[in-house]
Amino acid sequence: MPAAVEARLRLRVGGRLGFALDAELALERGVLVLFGPSGAGKSLTLRALAGLLRPESGFVRIGGEPLFDAELGVQVPPHRRRIGWVPQRDSLFPFRSAAENAAFGLPRARRRRADPEVRALLAELGIAALAEARPASLSGGERQRVALARALAMRPRLLLLDEPFASIDRAGRAELWRLLRATLDRHATPAVFVTHDSDEALALADRVVRYERGRTLPGGPPSEILGDAYPLSLEGEHARLAAGALALGGVRLAGPAAALPEPREGRIRLSLRLPPERA
Amino acid sequence: MSSDALFPIALSLRVALLAVALAAPLGLALAWLQARRRYPGRALVDALVLLPLVLPPTVVGYFLVVAFGRRGPLGRALESLLDVRVVFSPGAAVIASAVVALPLLVKTAQPALEAVPGELEEVGRSLGLGPAALFLRVTLPAAWQGIAAALVLAFARAVGEFGATLMFAGNIPGRTNTMPLELYAAWQAGDDALALLYVGVLSLLSLAVVLAAPRLAPRGLST
Secondary structure, X not given: OOOOEXXXXXXXXXXXXXXXXXXXXXXXXXXXXXEOOOOOXXXXXXXXXXXXXXXXXXXXXXXXXXXXXXXXXXXXOHHHOOEEEEXXXXXXXXXXXXXXXXXXXXXXXXHHOOOHHHHHHHHHOOOHHHOOOOHHHOOHHHHHHHHHHHHHHOOOOEEEEEOOOOOOOHHHHHHHHHHHHHHHHHHOOOEEEEEOOHHHHHHHOOEXXXXXXXXXXXXXXXXXXXOOEEEEEEEHHHHHHHHHHHHHOOOEEOOOOOOOOOOEOOEEEEEEEOOHHHO | OOHHHHHHHHXXXXXXXXHHHHHXXXXXXXXXXXXXXXXXXXXXXXXXXXXHHHOOHHHHHHHHHHHHOOOOHHHHHHHHHHOOOOOXXXXXXXXXXXXXXXXXXXXXXXXXXXXXXXXXXXXXXHOOOXXXXXXXXXXXXXXXXXXXXXXXXXXXXXHOOOHHHHHHHOOOOOOOOOHHHHHHHHHHXXXXXXXXXXXXXXXXXXXXXXXXXXXXXXXXXXX
């Protein structure tokens, strides 16, 4: 079976002194997370995969089919790629209801009536009751669920998600991770997910590629790239201080809780994540 | 009131509607081009689009006569291909109105199109929409308020067209005597009642437009 996505991209934006991207990535199946600080070239990679910009050299293959190949002179335009796209926020068509948004990419005949497949998708994503709602009346999380339903309704060969949950609070995000992962698995849709949040990466990824200033480092499984979690138990006020100091030193708390948990019987139980080079 | 007195009202409305219908496809295409594309010569196109707004309408009329006259390039082509003579016809009034309305249409529609978030169009493309479908199903509905305002303003400008129409279409009773032309003629002839009729109709139309347009485009009108 050919890889879900394989790409080698070199491109430059903003002229001679602009930003240069040199990225290489591959995914057999499941979810590939592009991980790294903002401005490292992750979103640019997604745009190249979607066909929204044309790299100078390299290739993009989805399921073995070349969608871009500099040497063969192939560049399939975005609307013929059948690649789903979920941007960071506010990408819903404001003049359409949630259900109409979800059905937007379907042929006209299926758009006119309430399509059973679209309804099933909305139900699966927990927003069936909001089908008639306008985007303006939805919460951030609900909007992103609609955006997800819209991208999945056209049965994409690949789904691209550009920090789709960045503007959603942490508790809501953990729930969306579970939902997204389950939905992608159920539909067997491979996905490339951009984030700078290691917890998000760990919650979603089958494979992680790390970005640093426009370059990709060799990819691998999440634990290898992002480091393993180390359980740690600290006591009382010292725990708070110690954990704060650790966090300053580049050690991150693992798990969905951003803040330190409340002490129980004078103890705080923590799980710390160390970058591989510090483990 | 005689039907002769009502003819210019009906003619003006018809001419203005046709002028907007003529200017809209070109004007929206130009607005989209200027809003979405960076290309060499963009500033020149911008200037050319604005030109009919600042040129005296009689000068616009002169250029139209030269272009569409029997020895002008467009006039000759139309006469040999379609056996149509444009000058001093109702069609000339439509063209004159369309040309002077075009800058207003482009310059009101352009910021409305610029305000459409790029994400919407990118998502539209990912959902399989080609360029035409993208414009009709995403860009246009997202910018409809500004575009409606642009059409309304263009219509108002077309109804009021005087100078270019007089030069290019003449003031032929029962043929090209639009309201503004007939108003002037009535005033010259001392027919105050008739002049007042056209003053009233044109004033009411203009009032309706200035009331409607800002409601349609809360931001687009400031230009």
